[in-house]
Each structure stands twice: as C-alpha cells, then as structure tokens.
Amino acid sequence: xRSMTMRSSRRRxxxxxxxxxxxxxxxxxFPMVFSIIKSTQNLxxxxxxxxxxxxxxxxxxNYSAAWNSNNFxxxxxxxxxxxxxxxxxxxxxxxxxATAFVYFRFPLRSFLFIFVILTLMMPTDILVVxxxxxxxxxxxxxxxxxxxxxxxxxxxxxxxxxxxxxxxPSELADAAQIDGAGPLQYLxxxxxxxxxxxxxxxxxxxxxxxxxxxxxxxxxxxxxxxQLVQVxxxxxxxxxxxxxxxxxxxxxxxxxxIPPLIVFLVLQESFLRGFALTRDK
Amino acid sequence: xxxxxxxxxxxxxxLLPTLVVLVLFLYYPIISTFExxxxxxxxxxxxxxxVGLANYQRLLDPxxxxxxxxxxxxxxxxxxxxxxxxxxxxxIVIGGLSASLGVAMLANQNLRGGRIYRTLLIWPYxxxxxxxxxxxxxxxxPVVGVINYAWNGIFGxxxxxxxxxxxxxxxxxxxSIWKNLGYNVIFYLSGLQNINTDLxxxxxxxxxxxxxxxxxxxxPSLSPITFFLLITNLTYSFFDVFGTIDILSxxxxxxxxxxxxxxxxxxxxxxxxxGMAATQSVMLFVLVAGITVLQFRTTERRVTYNA
Numbered sequence: 001x002r003s004m005t006m007r008s009s010r011r012r013x014x015x016x017x018x019x020x021x022x023x024x025x026x027x028x029x030f031p032m033v034f035s036i037i038k039s040t041q042n043l044x045x046x047x048x049x050x051x052x053x054x055x056x057x058x059x060x061x062n063y064s065a066a067w068n069s070n071n072f073x074x075x076x077x078x079x080x081x082x083x084x085x086x087x088x089x090x091x092x093x094x095x096x097x098a099t100a101f102v103y104f105r106f107p108l109r110s111f112l113f114i115f116v117i118l119t120l121m122m123p124t125d126i127l128v129v130x131x132x133x134x135x136x137x138x139x140x141x142x143x144x145x146x147x148x149x150x151x152x153x154x155x156x157x158x159x160x161x162x163x164x165x166x167x168x169p170s171e172l173a174d175a176a177q178i179d180g181a182g183p184l185q186y187l188x189x190x191x192x193x194x195x196x197x198x199x200x201x202x203x204x205x206x207x208x209x210x211x212x213x214x215x216x217x218x219x220x221x222x223x224x225x226x227q228l229v230q231v232x233x234x235x236x237x238x239x240x241x242x243x244x245x246x247x248x249x250x251x252x253x254x255x256x257x258i259p260p261l262i263v264f265l266v267l268q269e270s271f272l273r274g275f276a277l278t279r280d281k
Numbered sequence: 282x283x284x285x286x287x288x289x290x291x292x293x294x295x296l297l298p299t300l301v302v303l304v305l306f307l308y309y310p311i312i313s314t315f316e317x318x319x320x321x322x323x324x325x326x327x328x329x330x331x332v333g334l335a336n337y338q339r340l341l342d343p344x345x346x347x348x349x350x351x352x353x354x355x356x357x358x359x360x361x362x363x364x365x366x367x368x369x370x371x372x373i374v375i376g377g378l379s380a381s382l383g384v385a386m387l388a389n390q391n392l393r394g395g396r397i398y399r400t401l402l403i404w405p406y407x408x409x410x411x412x413x414x415x416x417x418x419x420x421x422x423p424v425v426g427v428i429n430y431a432w433n434g435i436f437g438x439x440x441x442x443x444x445x446x447x448x449x450x451x452x453x454x455x456x457s458i459w460k461n462l463g464y465n466v467i468f469y470l471s472g473l474q475n476i477n478t479d480l481x482x483x484x485x486x487x488x489x490x491x492x493x494x495x496x497x498x499x500x501p502s503l504s505p506i507t508f509f510l511l512i513t514n515l516t517y518s519f520f521d522v523f524g525t526i527d528i529l530s531x532x533x534x535x536x537x538x539x540x541x542x543x544x545x546x547x548x549x550x551x552x553x554x555x556g557m558a559a560t561q562s563v564m565l566f567v568l569v570a571g572i573t574v575l576q577f578r579t580t581e582r583r584v585t586y587n588a
Contacts, residue, residue, distance in 0.1 A: 104292035130310035153302035214524030230411035264407035
C-alpha cells in the first residue's frame with residue numbers, strides 16, 4: 001500500500017485528495033447533519049423556503065418532547081436491553097460451540113458442523129410466518145423472550161470463532177495440557193484473552209443487527225410499551241407529521257441512532273482487526 | 282491441526298445451547314414453513330385447510346392472456362413482484378458496490394487524518410434502516426425538503442420523490458446504498474491494503490497506466506471480496522430494505538416499492554393469508570439457499586488459499 005500511495009502522491013498534490021475526501025465525507029454525512037440541524041428548529045424554520053440550514057432555537061423543546069413522547073425512554077431501554085442480551089448470548093453460545101468443534105473429537109462432529117452452517121440459509125425474515133405461530137404456541141407473543149430467544153445462536157459467530165481458534169498456535173493448548181489445565185480453564189485463561197478483537201467484531205455486528213431488525217418485532221410485538229424503538233419510530237413520525245412537528249420526529253430519530261453509533265465508534269478498531277483487516281493475512 | 286482435549290461429554294455440553302436454539306427457532310420453523318405452504322388459512326388467520334400445491338399454483342401461474350391487440354401479457358402479480366425485487370436488488374448491489382469501491386480507492390491513501398476520514402465514511406453502517414426511512418422521508422419531502430430546493434435551482438422542476446412509480450423505488454435504492462456504503466468500504470479498504478504492491482510497481486515500470494493497473498491487477502485481486510460483498514449485499518437488498526420501505530413509502534405509488542419481503546408481510550399481516558405468506562417464504566428460502574451455496578463455495582476457496 002505504501003508504495004502505491006507514494007506514487008499517486010507524486011502524480012497529484014495531496015491537497016487534491018484531501019478536498020475529494022472532505023467532499024465525500026460531507027455527502028455521506030449530509031443526511032444525518034441535516035436531521036440534526038432540522039431537529040433543533042421550530043416549525044417556521046423547518047418550513048422556511050429557501051430551506052434554513054442554521055441551527056434553530058428549539059433544541060431543548062424538541063428533544064424533550066421526543067424524549068417524553070410515546071414511552072420513548074421505555075422504547076430505548078427495550079432496544080438496548082434486547083441488543084445487550086442478544087449480543088452477549090450469541091457471543092457466548094458461538095464461542096462455546098467453536099471450542100467444541102476445534103478442541104474436541106466426538107461422534108457426529110462433521111455432521112453437527114454442517115448442521116450449524118446450514119442455518120446461514122435461514123434468515124429470520126423467511127421464518128417469520130412459522131415463528132409467529134410458534135411464539136403463539138409458547139405463549140411468547142408480545143413477550144421480551146420473543147425478541148431474544150430466537151437469536152441466541154449464531155452460525156456466523158461459530159464460524160468466526162472457529163477460524164480464529166484454528167489460527168492460534170497449538171503449542172499453547174499442548175502446554176496447557178502439560179500443566180494440567182482443563183479445556184474450560186484453557187478457554188478462560190488463554191482463548192478469551194486472545195479473542196478480544198473477534199469478540200469486539202462480533203459484538204458490533206450483533207448489537208447493530210438488533211438495531212437493524214424491523215419485520216420480526218413489528219409482527220410479534222403489538223404492545224407499544226414493549227416495542228423496539230426503531231419500529232415505534234414509524235408511529236412517532238406519523239404523529240409528528242399530523243401535528244406538523246417534524247422537529248420532534250427528527251429528534252427522536254437522532255436519539256435512537258446514538259446507542260448503535262457509540263457501539264460502532266468504540267468497537268470499529270476491533271472490528272477492523274478482528275474481522276475485515278485480518279481476513280487475508 | 283489443533284491439540285485435542287479428551288472428554289466424552291463436554292463437547293456436547295458446549296454445543297447444547299447452540300443446538301437447542303437452532304433446532305427450536307430455525308430448523309423447526311423452516312420445516313413448519315414448508316408445511317404451512319400446503320394450507321390455506323381461514324379469514325381469522327388460525328384455522329387451516331389442506332390445499333396441496335394450490336398456493337404454489339396461485340403464486341406462479343403466469344395467467345397469460347391475449348389482449349385485443351393480439352399480444353400476450355402476464356397477469357400474475359407475483360411475477361411482477363419478483364421482477365421488481367430483482368431490479369431493486371440489482372440496482373442496490375451494483376450501485377452500492379461501485380460506489381463503495383470508488384470511495385475505498387480514494388480513501389486508501391496514506392494521508393494525514395486517514396483514520397478520521399475512514400470513520401467519517403463508514404459510520405452510516407450503524408444507522409438502522411427504519412431511521413434512514415425517517416430521515417429520507419424528510420429530506421426528500423417535495424415541499425420543504427432540501428433536495429427539491431437544490432433540484433429546483435439546478436433543473437427547474439420539483440419531482441414528486443414519494444409519489445412517482447419510478448422516483449420512489451429509486452429513492453429507496455439510494456437510501457439503501459447509503460446505509461450499506463460503510464460496510465462495503467470497510468471490506469474494500471482491507472482488500473486494497475492486501476494487494477501485492479510489487480506487482481503494481483512492476484506494472485507501473487512496464488508502462489501500465491492507472492486504468493490498466495485497475496483492470497488487470499486491482500480489480501482481479503479484489504474479486505474474492507467483491508464476491509463476498511455481492512452475496513451479503515444481495516441478502517441485505519432482499520430483507521433489510523423492509524424497514525426503510527415500510528416507513529418511507531409503504532407499497533409505493535402503483536405498488537412500485539412492493540418487493541418480495543413487503544408482499545409477504547402484506548399477505549401475512551393485512552390479508553391474514555398464512556398459507557400464501559408461507560409459500561412466499563419457501564420461494565425466498567430457495568433464493569437464499571442458492572445464494573448461500575455460492576457463498577460457502579467461495580469462502581471455502583479463500584480459506585484454502587489462506588492456509
């Protein structure tokens with residue numbers, strides 16, 4: 001990469017690249033910047049023509065209206081709770097499964113591995129019809145469990161941990177055995193400390209994944225108190241439109257974006273190291 | 282080859298949580314979906330009547346009719362939905378991957394502040410499709426939206442972004458490309474950083490210009506990543522667009538944003554037609570299964586290559 005970079009910098013000045021990148025960052029960031037600005041304005045400023053792109057004077061009013069409307073705090077709490085449970089659960093179950101596949105030889109091992117892999121072909125969206133009926137039979141319609149339990153295992157996670165464990169020098173496991181450490185001690189004292197980047201990468205994907213869900217919570221949760229915030233945003237937006245109060249809808253959208261953005265900012269380096277960047281090394 | 286621990290029961294105990302969840306919430310529902318596709322639900326959505334292959338027949342019968350002019354037309358609505366979905370996915374995948382590759386090539390330079398640029402280019406990955414729907418709904422509002430102000434200034438018109446059977450799907454495509462740009466750029470950047478620079482150096486000395494270097498070296502070296510992204514973006518364009526569509530346009534003007542997953546949702550939730558919804562799930566499963574088989578083959582190839 002370095003030599004490639006040097007050549008292009010010889011050919012054209014660096015400020016050209018900076019300008020292009022700044023314009024690109026602006027285009028990518030514009031929808032969010034625009035929403036943040038509009039979420040601080042009053043109705044007159046929002047409706048102004050030509051459009052008013054200065055920060056308005058309703059920052060506190062709009063954000064507190066959004067925060068206090070439609071159980072918003074509760075909705076945010078629901079989504080964070082579900083995201084944390086699913087992320088933790090998936091990480092733990094797939095780490096345990098990968099440990100079994102990499103460090104043990106047992107009957108049906110290949111069969112069970114394929115059994116796990118095949119579920120890559122079954123995204124929740126194609127299962128919703130049957131899953132909806134199953135939740136009815138279990139009495140889980142409208143329940144927190146319906147948003148968590150079906151997501152507690154992950155073929156992607158199992159594959160990712162398996163690949164990572166296979167790249168860990170086997171001398172470590174040999175040494176652990178000579179020292180008399182059992183598999184669980186090895187997992188706790190060696191594998192987990194060596195896997196933080198993969199855990200971070202998977203954690204980021206899963207946490208944002210819960211925030212990306214829409215169809216399943218829309219179908220299975222009918223109680224507005226128990227809904228996820230991104231699904232409830234539709235109702236909040238429709239209400240805000242009826243009252244001509246765009247600022248509040250956009251404030252709600254901005255607040256709802258904050259938790260996944262924080263997770264993204266905190267974990268992006270481990271995501272790059274644990275998943276993408278180490279992919280071909 | 283990894284060292285092996287010896288224990289008869291422990292591996293099964295470690296696998297148990299994963300297996301229980303997969304059997305109960307993935308394998309059982311998928312089998313049950315196939316089963317439901319042979320039934321028709323009563324208007325209450327609960328009582329089922331066995332109808333054999335009738336749902337499939339209804340879904341796939343092209344209903345070809347001859348018009349007065351003598352030409353033949355397909356009257357089956359589902360065929361239209363499939364075609365529409367493929368157009369949607371094609372636009373999202375091809376548009377998205379080209380844009381991301383372009384952005385990644387620009388960002389792949391050893392500049393001061395490179396990490397900040399990278400973060401500023403990839404963060405929309407963290408934004409939920411539903412939230413994107415709300416934001417774009419407002420940005421593209423024909424009266425107060427900022428896009429139409431600029432558009433009017435340049436082209437002198439105010440297109441009805443949310444009321445036109447061509448513009449509305451286009452808007453969903455743009456929103457979806459924006460959302461997935463960050464994810465794709467991350468992978469393309471990592472791919473670009475793994476390209477053998479000696480090869481580029483040599484090509485450069487031999488007089489290959491930038492375009493030739495891109496076509497002959499960079500693009501082929503990225504092909505495993507392009508293929509991986511092709512698959513993930515395709516799945517994304519089939520399913521994750523639902524949140525954006527539901528908030529931004531619903532079925533859209535003249536049903537123009539009613540793609541496969543939206544059609545399924547309508548049959549399930551609004552028409553209470555469990556059987557037809559299950560049949561559509563089976564069709565989607567066949568599509569996804571085909572795609573996943575391709576994905577697994579390429580992943581396998583890459584793993585062997587790495588070993």
